[in-house]
Amino acid sequence: MNPPRALLFDVFGTVVDWRGSLVREGRALAARRGLDVDWPAFADAWRAGYRPAMDRVRSGAQPWMTIDQLHRGILEELLARFGIHELSEAERNELNRAWHRLRPWPDAVRGLKRLKTKFIIATLSNGNMSLLTEMAKHAGLPWDCILSAELFRCYKPDPQTYLGACALLGTGPDETLMVAAHEEDLAAARGNGLRTAFVRRPRELGRPSGYNLPRDNAFDVVADDFNHLAEQLGA
């Protein structure tokens, strides 16, 4: 393939370990407040709630809401379901902001720094701009530019997100490589003319699983982590 000019990164699961980070935040909160909660189950339920909540926005059943707002709504349901009644409004908001403090996979920062020497590196996430900006600051993610579905008021995998990101960066779709650990995201990017790189994140769900194994060979690059991606792209 011709070298790309810009790399767009999915973030949740691809750059950061949302599950491990939420479990750690939850356990720290539980220790402070004397709670007894199954945090892995809580984290999985929080993430599982995101898709149906986003689909209500995508279908138009609900007006535009950011991921912060969607997460906050799901959190309220989960606190009730898990029997957590002790938290104040301020504590609930603080817990919701755990998504702004997600930690990168161990290879992510170094791999991104390598890739940044050769390419424009930007996010293309359904996370809102403030979430992604604070996450980058907290985790030291060296983005050239932060782009979010929020800018287009529609969520991936809508075409406008991929094409809108290319337009803002001034790169043609065929000069732009979408990097993700999820097939659906990459299939949509490819359908809009972008190049694709699949990164294996077998521990995204906390245990090795088939979830992150690509089922087809249609990706331009398949990498074990961001350093492996950098290596294959000559960075």
Next chain:
Amino acid sequence: MNPPRALLFDVFGTVVDWRGSLVREGRALAARRGLDVDWPAFADAWRAGYRPAMDRVRSGAQPWMTIDQLHRGILEELLARFGIHELSEAERNELNRAWHRLRPWPDAVRGLKRLKTKFIIATLSNGNMSLLTEMAKHAGLPWDCILSAELFRCYKPDPQTYLGACALLGTGPDETLMVAAHEEDLAAARGNGLRTAFVRRPRELGRPSGYNLPRDNAFDVVADDFNHLAEQLGA
């Protein structure tokens, strides 16, 4: 004043020396192609053309165009006016991209790095996203986030640019400090509830002039450069 959470920076003239940079690029091009051009006059005319071109967009007389597109149109007129007929289409595009390679004022990178340790630092420029992204990469500007009038499809000093930037960063206007070397920009920011910092850039027009002297005392901070700004903000 209460400490702000985020700082928004005007870019042309405030962070980068557009005039000195364009003159240097023009002279290098002239040396390569054997041209004889008054580059300071050329740079001034290019910048002077930006405001009326932008106003045609702001008034609705012209549909949305990015600064890259506006600069390209003005460049065409200037090449004719200055009698420069030798340049190919590729050379014209390359010259237009000189705006992506503007150099920062000597204090800018260090001052921004200091400010970044304490605040979210973002651009709020009329320059388009790809221009600002490439400029940051080229000049080593350590933005947490790049925001542009392009995201709102209206130009400063329209209220939507200031309020839209605050909304994307998740900071209230009164938690957000607009930093600029131009009174009009700051007056509009203040009119929308933002805090303001005036930075003196007396050589923006190439000679010390009254152009960058504030006429009122309504700014929250007045600074001689970004290090002086950092000092006053405790960063």
